[in-house]
Amino acid sequence: FDRIELHCHRSLARIMYKRGPLLNPADRDHCVQYIVALGLLHGTVGPADYSDAFAADPRIDSLRAKMTVREDPRYTEGFFDPARRTSANAIQVFFRDGSATARVEREYPLGHPARRSEALPALRAKFERALRRLPRA
Numbered sequence: 001f002d003r004i005e006l007h008c009h010r011s012l013a014r015i016m017y018k019r020g021p022l023l024n025p026a027d028r029d030h031c032v033q034y035i036v037a038l039g040l041l042h043g044t045v046g047p048a049d050y051s052d053a054f055a056a057d058p059r060i061d062s063l064r065a066k067m068t069v070r071e072d073p074r075y076t077e078g079f080f081d082p083a084r085r086t087s088a089n090a091i092q093v094f095f096r097d098g099s100a101t102a103r104v105e106r107e108y109p110l111g112h113p114a115r116r117s118e119a120l121p122a123l124r125a126k127f128e129r130a131l132r133r134l135p136r137a
Contacts, residue, residue, distance in 0.1 A: 001063065001066050001094070001095060002066070002095055002096045003066050003067070003093075003094045004036070004040075004063065004067045004091065004092070004093050004094070005067075005068050005070065005091070005092045005094070006032060006036060006067055006068065006069045006070070006089065006090070007072040007075065007103075007105075008032070008071065008088070008089045008090075009071065009076040009078070009079040009086075009088060009089075010071045010075075010076040011079060012032060012069075013069050013070070013071045015030065016030055016031060016032040017032060017033070018030065018031040018032075018033065018034075024052075025051065025052075028049075028055055029050055031064075033063070033064040033067045033069065034055075034060060034064060036063075036067065036091065037059070037060045037063035037064055040063060041057075041059055041063070072088070072090070074088070075088040075089065078107065086107050086108060087108065087112055088106065088108075089105070089106060089109065090104060090105035090106070092104070
């Protein structure tokens with residue numbers, strides 16, 4: 001990767017745009033670049049991914065260093081509009097050879113009430129995975 005551009009609303013940019021070392025799981029959980037790096041590297045994000053041992057993977061910080069986080073005024077407007085309450089965001093990846101992915105944008109991420117029916121199967125699968133980790137009685 002050459003660079004990764006993240007576009008978001010003002011609140012996310014202020015709260016979750018973190019530079020420098022992430023000292024604990026709470027720091028990592030509140031860092032948009034960390035979460036995006038996990039998604040790019042592993043395709044998923046789970047509770048164990050915030051541990052010190054998992055975060056020691058140097059590829060995570062390498063990807064974080066290539067990310068910029070920018071407020072998109074349209075996203076901020078939608079976030080604060082009580083009739084919409086969007087949580088829009090977008091990502092675009094640029095490669096060293098000058099090529100790039102399309103800008104992928106989501107106005108309502110999975111888990112947002114506007115996508116509840118779409119999120120239910122994913123939520124059920126997550127719940128079932130968690131149950132499989134419990135010791136059997």
